[in-house]
Amino acid sequence: MTEDHQYLPVLLNCKGRSCLIIGGGKVAERKAIHLLDVGASVHIVSPVLRSETLQRLANKNVLRWTKREYQADDLTGVFLVYAATDDSKLNLEIAANADRLGVLVNIASHGEKGTFITPAVLRRGRLTLAVSTSGAGPRAARDILQQLEEQFGPEYEEYLDFLYEMRTMIKQEVACKDARSRLLDKVYGIDLLGEIRLGGYEPWNADKMKQWIEINREE
Numbered sequence: 001m002t003e004d005h006q007y008l009p010v011l012l013n014c015k016g017r018s019c020l021i022i023g024g025g026k027v028a029e030r031k032a033i034h035l036l037d038v039g040a041s042v043h044i045v046s047p048v049l050r051s052e053t054l055q056r057l058a059n060k061n062v063l064r065w066t067k068r069e070y071q072a073d074d075l076t077g078v079f080l081v082y083a084a085t086d087d088s089k090l091n092l093e094i095a096a097n098a099d100r101l102g103v104l105v106n107i108a109s110h111g112e113k114g115t116f117i118t119p120a121v122l123r124r125g126r127l128t129l130a131v132s133t134s135g136a137g138p139r140a141a142r143d144i145l146q147q148l149e150e151q152f153g154p155e156y157e158e159y160l161d162f163l164y165e166m167r168t169m170i171k172q173e174v175a176c177k178d179a180r181s182r183l184l185d186k187v188y189g190i191d192l193l194g195e196i197r198l199g200g201y202e203p204w205n206a207d208k209m210k211q212w213i214e215i216n217r218e219e
């Protein structure tokens with residue numbers, strides 16, 4: 001195992017950004033759904049949409065479809081592109097054009113030749129679990145993730161909403177860095193997940209959070 005097989009995991013903020021998919025088949029459908037889930041602005045270029053889901057999304061204008069073959073200037077102003085046609089030579093050509101323009105590119109037919117690959121993903125609200133085999137076996141990535149599904153149940157969504165609200169308030173209310181850090185240690189110590197699992201958890205409102213901060217802060 002060398003660094004040749006290693007990718008840098010990052011989480012990209014695609015909200016409102018222009019993301020392009022070349023091709024309109026099964027793979028394009030999967031990638032389009034990932035993009036729509038994170039609020040990207042999705043454009044598909046393909047002479048045919050072989051996926052019914054994509055046809056429906058295009059009809060409803062949830063995404064934009066340009067009904068023709070790929071042209072190099074499709075990449076202008078694009079944040080990232082998925083080369084997802086069934087013509088692997090063309091996919092490589094798209095990747096070369098994207099590289100020249102500094103556009104991030106994923107290649108459906110030759111994962112290792114693109115600038116990024118797609119992990120299998122499980123979401124629980126603000127929690128993202130992403131598993132990748134670095135291209136070794138995508139189905140294995142999904143199987144491994146399925147094993148995590150039970151361990152990280154739906155309770156994580158509520159738990160992370162709580163953490164988000166609480167941390168935001170602590171950052172606003174507590175100016176001293178050390179006091180903030182001690183307080184955060186205590187927050188992480190609260191067994192909220194346990195409470196949620198037992199069914200006895202009522203979401204904290206802002207007053208309850210402020211009160212908790214006042215009682216627990218040590219300046």
Ligand SMILES: C[C@@]1(CC(=O)O)C2=NC(=C\c3[nH]c(c(CCC(=O)O)c3CC(=O)O)Cc3[nH]c(c(CC(=O)O)c3CCC(=O)O)/C=C3\N/C(=C\2)[C@@H](CCC(=O)O)[C@]3(C)CC(=O)O)/[C@H]1CCC(=O)O
Pocket residue numbers: 030031106107108109110111112116117118119120121131132133134135136137138139141142
């Ligand atoms: C995880 C997932 C995410 C997603 O796409 O959403 C994903 N592929 C999934 C499914 C899947 N893909 C394929 C099969 C058929 C079985 C098989 O071949 O094993 C199945 C299984 C199925 O469909 O059941 C075929 C396939 N895939 C790639 C190639 C070309 C190549 O090897 O380079 C070929 C051969 C094409 C051919 O034979 O011509 C390439 C890639 N696929 C990746 C991701 C990236 C590596 C991820 C990693 O290793 O971590 C990478 C490198 C690039 C990319 O696509 O980003 C998603 C499952 C998520 C889910 O379902 O939850």
Ligand SMILES: NC(=O)c1ccc[n+]([C@@H]2O[C@H](COP(=O)([O-])OP(=O)(O)OC[C@H]3O[C@@H](n4cnc5c(N)ncnc54)[C@H](O)[C@@H]3O)[C@@H](O)[C@H]2O)c1
Pocket residue numbers: 022023024025026027028045046047048049050068069070084085086087088090107108109138
């Ligand atoms: N990465 C993955 O997860 C994964 C999984 C399965 C297959 N694959 C690979 O991805 C390729 C695509 O798979 P699929 O199942 O979506 O194929 P598909 O045959 O369902 O769809 C291919 C799409 O590409 C379009 N297309 C063809 N030529 C084009 C052009 N010049 N310009 C624009 N669009 C064009 C077609 O109209 C069609 O909509 C496969 O050939 C395979 O190599 C990748």
